[in-house]
Amino acid sequence: MENINIEATERSPEIHFDFGSNTFALKGESYPEDVSTFFGPVIGALEEHLSGLNGASVTFTFDLIYFNSSTAKVLMGLFDTLDEAAENGNDVSIIWSYEEDDDNMEELGEEFGEDLEHAKFEMKAYAKK
Amino acid sequence: MSFDLFKREEKTIAEGHALLETNALPKDMQAHYEKLLKAYEKQFKSTKRLVSLSDRNEAELNKLASEMDQKNQMLEGLSKKLSKYLSPQIYRSIFEGDREVSLETKRKKLTVFFSDIKDFTSTTENLQAEDLTYLLNKYFSEMSKIALEYGATIDKFIGDAIVIFFGDPETLGVKQDAQACVRMSIAMQRRMKGLQEIWRDKGYEKPFEMRIGINTGFCNVGNFGSDERMDYTIIGGEVNLAARLESKADPGGILMSYETYALVREIVAAEELEPTRVKGIQRDVRPYRVIGIYDDMEPGRFIHKDQDGLLLMMDREKLTTNQQRHKAIAELEAAIKILKS
Known part of the structure; x- marks a missing residue:
């Protein structure tokens, strides 16, 4: 599958999906006009790719500073998809990266991570840039 | 999909x-x-x-x-534009919420500076309006820059005159305020010399010459006017005295009252002039002509000691003849003799 690299806009995050190395990243702010149009194709491609994997090592990094409620729903779905991939015999690591003084992102990461049953989850705070 | x-x-x-x-x-x-x-x-x-x-x-x-x-x-843009109509200290104190914008005044010891341009009307009567605007704006800009460097509060420009004071809304203490005012005045006159050369080069026959008067005393400072339109300014007899001293100063010179001199004499060389009466002031005024700041003047010219019970000021430039020197030595020896007895 062809890699996906989308640059950030004012309202949408930066996306880097490397299907060859199974490393995926979502970074920045997310409150697109139409969540389905923006995330639909990339999430669809990811789901298709993950459904065909077995015994693979997968890393997904989230590095977000702001997102709206629809994006939150997308992220919850993404966490479920990754957890299913881990349940299906893959080694899945989810990294939730956030600025050290961003209490909101820290709390959201903790909440999203709570529901994971099979994937590994890591919270990573970094100093403010 | x-x-x-x-x-x-x-x-x-x-x-x-x-x-x-x-x-x-x-x-x-x-x-x-x-x-x-x-x-x-x-x-x-x-x-x-x-x-x-x-x-x-x-x-x-x-x-x-x-x-x-x-x-x-x-x-922000608007307030930046508005700030040019106010003294920066006033602007800051209003925008930071430290100052009430109401008709309130207080009595405070300030050092007041008054300057104008000698023979402004006759100097400028032959000038085109554009030339006059250029000269005045250049003069005010340069003087304001120096005033702000020394922490002055620029009160207002009246025609060719500038009114400045030290001691409100920010003060370093009465003495330091007076010293800052004199230092600022010297820096202004120095800059005027530079400007005069530039103006002469540009073809202005009679470049501006500034006179400065300085006085220290209690003034009323604050917002005067009406609730709709007020001015942050100073009023009082001491303000008038600064203006009167200015009118008696030499072109390019600085004249200060004894009250200011007493606060700055440790750092400023000055010459006492004959006491004089000025309009609106009941007492005799003892004016002092500023010669310069000791630290800035040629090394060795002045011998200056100011301590409790002793005030010595020797200007070697004024002791050039044998007669002058012998007289000074005799005075010093007589004083030493008294001190030793």
């Missing part, structure tokens, strides 16, 4: 309905299951509505924040 934000929930509901249609559940459970599925569907609808409402609210908030940002930028 279609993407549905709620496809997992929809899938669950579809599976629930499919199970109901099979009638595979025991009869007593069927009704309970149907009720549960209905409640789940209702809950799902509420969630969808809440997400959509939350998105709309967030979008509205973002729009408001962006509008606020634009408004703030506009206000």
Whole structure:
């Protein structure tokens, strides 16, 4: 599958999906006009790719500073998809990266991570840039 | 590829309905299951509505924040423009909320500076309006720059005159304020010399010459005027004295009152002039002509000691003849003799 690299806009995050190395990243702010149009194709491609994997090592990094409620729903779905991939015999690591003084992102990461049953989850705070 | 934000929930509901249609559940459970599925569907609808409402609210908030940002930028621009009509200290104290914008004044010891341009009317009568504007603006800009460097409060420009004071709204203490005022005045006269050369080079026959008067005393400082239109300024007899001293100063010179001299004499060389009467002041005024700051003057010219019980000021430039020197030595020896006895 062809890699996906989308640059950030004012309202949408930066996306880097490397299907060859199974490393995926979502970074920045997310409150697109139409969540389905923006995330639909990339999430669809990811789901298709993950459904065909077995015994693979997968890393997904989230590095977000702001997102709206629809994006939150997308992220919850993404966490479920990754957890299913881990349940299906893959080694899945989810990294939730956030600025050290961003209490909101820290709390959201903790909440999203709570529901994971099979994937590994890591919270990573970094100093403010 | 279609993407549905709620496809997992929809899938669950579809599976629930499919199970109901099979009638595979025991009869007593069927009704309970149907009720549960209905409640789940209702809950799902509420969630969808809440997400959509939350998105709309967030979008509205973002729009408001962006509008606020634009408004703030506009206000910042406006206040920057307004600040040019006010002394920076006043602007700061108002915008930082330290100062009440009301008709309030207080009595405070200030050092007041008054300057004007010698023979301004006759110097400028042959000038074109554009030339006059250039000269005045250049003069005011350069003098204001120096005033702000020394922490002065620029009160106002009146025609060719400048009124400045030290001691409000910020003060370093009465003595330091007076010293800053004299240092500023010397820096201004020095800059005027530079400007005069530039103006002469540009073809202005009679470049501006500035006279400065300085006085220290109690003034009323604060907001004067009406509730609708007020001026932050100073009033009082001591302000008038600064203006009177200015009118008696030499072109390019600085004249200060004894009250200011007493505060600056440790650092300033000055020459006492004959006491004089000035209009509006009941007492005799003892003016002092500023010669310079000791630290800035040629090394060795002045011998200056100021301590309790002793004030010595020797200007070697004025002791050039044998007669002058012998007289000075005799005076010093007589003083030493008294001191030793």
